[in-house]
Amino acid sequence: MATYGYHHDKQQHLNRLRRIEGQVRGLQRMVEEDSYCIDILTQTSAVNKALRSFALSLLDEHLKHCVAHAVANGGTEAEEKVREASEAIARLVRS
Template structure:
């Protein structure tokens, strides 16, 4: 499955992923308010950690969908499987850099 395809492997999760990202967006706005109000540093840091975790979970979901969909499909059909594995490894390296 190429990057140009309209139907991505995460399509079945689209609503859930968007819902999670909207919650993250709300959390970010909440942190902005906390800073404006001069809230306690530790409370802000706890919220930042929660946002990082939530975004990481969205990334893991998309990464899993890509692996089970695009990569598995390329390997099963012997369609540039080595390229897909290299692409996957590259994105895993980027994703785990922190």
């Protein structure tokens, strides 16, 4: 089984995702309770920011671990990891 860059902080990442999950459940409750639109939009913005922050943290770990390791080894693996990272960054920028 491969060990990825986030492995050492896995529990921290899971905790963060659980908090985000709680925020999303909060959004569901707000809609169920007919909360004010602006309040729902404000909470939606907070969820988006939390997810973006999580993604950037994971990307940082990927660059420091997976990409750095591949670049140190060189060859086609390095090219592949850099391409993957570039595509991931492009997806994050578009979202």
